Structure formats: C-alpha cells, structure tokens
Amino acid sequence: MTSIVEGLQGKPPPGHPNGYPFVAGRENVVACAKHFVGDGGTKKGTNEGDTILSYDELERVHMAPYLDCISQGVCTIMASYSSWNGTKLHTSHFLLTQILKEKLGFKGFIISDSEGLDRLSSPHGSNYRQSVLCAINAGIDMVMVPLRYQIFLEDLTHLVKSEKISMARIDDAVERILRVKFAAGLFEFPLSNRSLLDTVSCDLHKKLAREAVRKSLVLLKNGKNPDKPFLPLDKNAERILVAGIHADDLGYQCGGWTATWEGKSGRITTGTTVLEAIKEVVGQRTEVIYEQNPSPNTIAGQDYSFAIVVVGEGPYVETGGDSSELTIHFNGAGLIGAVAEEVPTLVILISGRPLALEQRHFDNIDALVAAWLPGSEGGGIADVIFGDHEFQGQLPVTWFKSVDQLPMHSEDDSYDPLFPVGFGLTSKNKIVQSR
Structure with a gap:
C-alpha cells in the first residue's frame, strides 16, 4: 500500500537522503502517511480507541509501513486520534519526537488530524490551551484547525511568550514546514497548475x-x-x-x-x-x-x-x-x-x-x-x-x-479462518500466486 507515496510524489532519485521530503515536480502532490501509529490495532477495532501492545510489537507490526514511506521521501505524517497504552498519540513525545523524528529520521512535518487537539480533553474542546501545549511539545508541527483557529493562535502565542513552548520547538516546526514547501516548489509556483484540470x-x-x-x-x-x-x-x-x-x-x-x-x-x-x-x-x-x-x-x-x-x-x-x-x-x-x-x-x-x-x-x-x-x-x-x-x-x-x-492473528496456534490472509482463487480454482 505504501507504493501510493511514489504515485503521488514521484520516485526519489538514487542518493536522495533518507527521511527528507521529495516531490518530483508540478504534476505531483505532497503525500501524507497516516495515522501514526497503531491506528489499525485498537482494542476491538474501535475508532479512536486504544492500541494495547508492547513497544516491540508496535514497532514490528504497525511501524513497518512508515519506514517504507519515509524511505520514499513522504513529506508529511499525520498523528492518530487513537491512543497507545492509554496515551493519546497527539500527546506522545516518545512516539512523535523520540521515535518518528529522531530514531526513524523523518525530516518532513507531523500534522494533527482534524480537530485532533479538541479531542484531547473531555468534554470535547475543553481545556484547549493545555491541549495545545501537550500536542506542540509532543512534536506536532502543523495543526489542522478547521474552526477555532483564532483561539488556537491566541493560546499558542501565549504559551510561547510564557516560555511553556520553547522557540526551539517552534523553529523545528517552521523548519520542517518550510522544507516540505521548498521540496514541493511552492515558492516558485504558489498556485495550482490549472492546465491539469482537463486530466481530472x-x-x-x-x-x-x-x-x-x-x-x-x-x-x-x-x-x-x-x-x-x-x-x-x-x-x-x-x-x-x-x-x-x-x-x-x-x-x-x-x-x-x-x-x-x-x-x-x-x-x-x-x-x-x-x-x-x-x-x-x-x-x-x-x-x-x-x-x-x-x-x-x-x-x-x-x-x-x-x-x-x-x-x-x-x-x-x-x-x-x-x-x-x-x-x-x-x-x-x-x-x-x-x-x-x-x-x-x-x-x-x-x-x-x-x-x-x-x-x-x-x-x-x-x-x-x-x-x-x-x-x-x-x-x-x-x-x-x-x-x-x-x-x-x-x-x-x-x-x-x-x-x-476476532481479533485473529495468522501466527496464532488457534488460527482457524474461513479464508486465510493471502487467499484468492482464479476462475480455474487455482490459488492466485503472489507476484
């Protein structure tokens, strides 16, 4: 599935530094890998749920696609609404900064999900300044704020002026956002190429x-x-x-x-x-x-x-x-x-x-x-x-x-599916062979 990154952004040339964003040209678009990480492993498959796993299992099962995306120069990665062992991904400094940015070497920017910060408090949208503080310090670089942008800007400015969010954290976010914009050629060509409309x-x-x-x-x-x-x-x-x-x-x-x-x-x-x-x-x-x-x-x-x-x-x-x-x-x-x-x-x-x-x-x-x-x-x-x-x-x-x-895992001794992962027939009732 990660091959879609190349389809959207184009293929990086040999020697392109690993982890750095890449966009081939004006007929390509910035890709976003999401939702980091463990979004598909929540308990009972619940949306915005909790993925209860050891770090080793989280890395082995759920991080593997992100390694491939990063190697292809994916420009952005979106944090998940879900949690890992009770910690909201939008507030996980360990996963967003220590793992994704530092260990995996991701040089693009991390974006929040839509109203992701509103979901950090209950009821929805309460204690918003604290939510901004936790998310930005965790490593979120760009925040998707469809409605409450004025409140967000006010709270972010207050948190920086009061030194609860450091300028170094702001500089890191700005540097990553600019890096993607330069890779995408947005300063040379800030508007869409309307001649491509006929191809839609x-x-x-x-x-x-x-x-x-x-x-x-x-x-x-x-x-x-x-x-x-x-x-x-x-x-x-x-x-x-x-x-x-x-x-x-x-x-x-x-x-x-x-x-x-x-x-x-x-x-x-x-x-x-x-x-x-x-x-x-x-x-x-x-x-x-x-x-x-x-x-x-x-x-x-x-x-x-x-x-x-x-x-x-x-x-x-x-x-x-x-x-x-x-x-x-x-x-x-x-x-x-x-x-x-x-x-x-x-x-x-x-x-x-x-x-x-x-x-x-x-x-x-x-x-x-x-x-x-x-x-x-x-x-x-x-x-x-x-x-x-x-x-x-x-x-x-x-x-x-x-x-x-459910849940079922192919490596379990009790694995007894109706059809196993990888199953598929041809019209001659032969098993489809992987290519």
Missing part, C-alpha cells in the same frame, strides 16, 4: 481505475464442486436475474469520504454501476431482469440461467463504521438465501472489510467475489466475472468464520 476524470484515469477494480477483486468460492467452476459466466445466457440494492448504486460502490463526509447512496458522480456494466457486456439476446428485492414470484419459475446478487454495506466513516457484528446491510443475508435457494447464484460483496457470512448461505451459493469498494468503475467487475480477464486478487486480511474469533 479523463479517459486514461477511468481506464486505470477500471484496471484497479478488476485486479483487486478476490474470488473466494467458484462452484459447489471445485472440479466444476461456476465462473466465468456466460455472456449469452438466455435470462439473468440481478438483485440487491448495491447492484445499481454508485454511492454504495464508492463508500464514505465520497462527495460528502459520510458518503451517500445514488448517482453521486459519473460512473458505471455493476448492473450497467452487466448490461453492457452481455449478448443482445440476453434478458437481464433487475429487482432490488425480488419477490418469490420473480425468483421462482422464471427459468433463469443464473443470478447475480450484489450486496454489502452502506457508506460509513470513522466511528459510524464501528460494528461488533459486521453483518451485511439491508437484509443482504436474507436476499442471498432467498435467491440461492432457487437459482444458481454468484454473490458479489461490496464492502470495506470482511463481513459475516452465514454458513448455510455460503454453502448454498455457487460463487462469491469480494469486490471491496470499486468506486465509479463497475465495468471492472464485469470484466472478470464474464471471463475477459482473470482474477488476480488476494485477501489483504483474514476472513473470519465468526466475529467471536
């Missing part, structure tokens, strides 16, 4: 996004009998049933942080839904019948060649996504059961993470594809399920049998 959402970008979709799909099941693969599907089938609210909803394909903070349903942008992609690829004589929640009469006795059920999660962000059950939304499990009972069925799961799969439904379906959040290019899904391209994706995480197993 251009055909080349859409083509690349579609390629990313088809390469990221993970085939988890392909046929009730492994010797008789269900996929690829026949483009010239006589009649196809497509079901599920996610089959024709760009907003659900995109998830949160799209158009709005939380995301929403509907045609929030230009793009192709899964249903539209299916209709584009099938033969002219193929009849595609779509219902979000098909009735028993629609399902039974219609002589379908097969069904494609597209289910998953509604959009969510941050605490709104916390779940102890991880169920498929909108009665997705019930829909799977109803359709698969009557029609040979491919299930496409649209989600930001593994979801609970009922064993009886899993046994009854013919194929299962984890499509994650494919964004605007639903055509990438049709490319693979109809056989124009082969499945290449592998699970980046473990897929549990039951939420009671």
Whole structure:
C-alpha cells in the first residue's frame, strides 16, 4: 500500500537522503502517511480507541509501513486520534519526537488530524490551551484547525511568550514546514497548475481505475464442486436475474469520504454501476431482469440461467463504521438465501472489510467475489466475472468464520479462518500466486 507515496510524489532519485521530503515536480502532490501509529490495532477495532501492545510489537507490526514511506521521501505524517497504552498519540513525545523524528529520521512535518487537539480533553474542546501545549511539545508541527483557529493562535502565542513552548520547538516546526514547501516548489509556483484540470476524470484515469477494480477483486468460492467452476459466466445466457440494492448504486460502490463526509447512496458522480456494466457486456439476446428485492414470484419459475446478487454495506466513516457484528446491510443475508435457494447464484460483496457470512448461505451459493469498494468503475467487475480477464486478487486480511474469533492473528496456534490472509482463487480454482 505504501507504493501510493511514489504515485503521488514521484520516485526519489538514487542518493536522495533518507527521511527528507521529495516531490518530483508540478504534476505531483505532497503525500501524507497516516495515522501514526497503531491506528489499525485498537482494542476491538474501535475508532479512536486504544492500541494495547508492547513497544516491540508496535514497532514490528504497525511501524513497518512508515519506514517504507519515509524511505520514499513522504513529506508529511499525520498523528492518530487513537491512543497507545492509554496515551493519546497527539500527546506522545516518545512516539512523535523520540521515535518518528529522531530514531526513524523523518525530516518532513507531523500534522494533527482534524480537530485532533479538541479531542484531547473531555468534554470535547475543553481545556484547549493545555491541549495545545501537550500536542506542540509532543512534536506536532502543523495543526489542522478547521474552526477555532483564532483561539488556537491566541493560546499558542501565549504559551510561547510564557516560555511553556520553547522557540526551539517552534523553529523545528517552521523548519520542517518550510522544507516540505521548498521540496514541493511552492515558492516558485504558489498556485495550482490549472492546465491539469482537463486530466481530472479523463479517459486514461477511468481506464486505470477500471484496471484497479478488476485486479483487486478476490474470488473466494467458484462452484459447489471445485472440479466444476461456476465462473466465468456466460455472456449469452438466455435470462439473468440481478438483485440487491448495491447492484445499481454508485454511492454504495464508492463508500464514505465520497462527495460528502459520510458518503451517500445514488448517482453521486459519473460512473458505471455493476448492473450497467452487466448490461453492457452481455449478448443482445440476453434478458437481464433487475429487482432490488425480488419477490418469490420473480425468483421462482422464471427459468433463469443464473443470478447475480450484489450486496454489502452502506457508506460509513470513522466511528459510524464501528460494528461488533459486521453483518451485511439491508437484509443482504436474507436476499442471498432467498435467491440461492432457487437459482444458481454468484454473490458479489461490496464492502470495506470482511463481513459475516452465514454458513448455510455460503454453502448454498455457487460463487462469491469480494469486490471491496470499486468506486465509479463497475465495468471492472464485469470484466472478470464474464471471463475477459482473470482474477488476480488476494485477501489483504483474514476472513473470519465468526466475529467471536476476532481479533485473529495468522501466527496464532488457534488460527482457524474461513479464508486465510493471502487467499484468492482464479476462475480455474487455482490459488492466485503472489507476484
């Protein structure tokens, strides 16, 4: 995942000093690695929670990606809302200064998360001057203050004048911020290059996004009998049933942080839904019948060649996504059961993470594809399920049998997943080989 730094900033030349920020040119942008550190290891996965680990484990598991980012010249790193063994990351001088800046040699700047300082006190935003003091002295160089900037400036100025925050700390922050601005060429070219606007959402970008979709799909099941693969599907089938609210909803394909903070349903942008992609690829004589929640009469006795059920999660962000059950939304499990009972069925799961799969439904379906959040290019899904391209994706995480197993670690003796990390099939039911 850290390869995105190179995609945004460009590749540093040989001999570029480790830890120093790098931006290749005006067509590149400053990258931010986040959220430092342990954000993905909080107890029960709770957003803004507490990662309870020894330092050795924190370093081994959670710091490894940051080492790679730093070696690629990442310009900025964002502190996490979460805590490490009870200490808020925004106030951890040990992790932000002693480890990130001094031990790891990071020379860019550390930025707070949005209203990160407000979250250091309870109730939210109280005792603000003390929060500013703790965060700046811990090593935060730039503070994201969307609303209370006047209060922040007043409190920071007071703390410096009263010598509770040293000028050396201010100089360090200013030096790091200027270093990134010089690397990005902001003094030579302070404004954006408007000639690049025409490249936004251009055909080349859409083509690349579609390629990313088809390469990221993970085939988890392909046929009730492994010797008789269900996929690829026949483009010239006589009649196809497509079901599920996610089959024709760009907003659900995109998830949160799209158009709005939380995301929403509907045609929030230009793009192709899964249903539209299916209709584009099938033969002219193929009849595609779509219902979000098909009735028993629609399902039974219609002589379908097969069904494609597209289910998953509604959009969510941050605490709104916390779940102890991880169920498929909108009665997705019930829909799977109803359709698969009557029609040979491919299930496409649209989600930001593994979801609970009922064993009886899993046994009854013919194929299962984890499509994650494919964004605007639903055509990438049709490319693979109809056989124009082969499945290449592998699970980046473990897929549990039951939420009671969580958290799961592949090195544990009791490791017993539904699908292990790294799992993925081809349409020939061969295991996808890592490249």
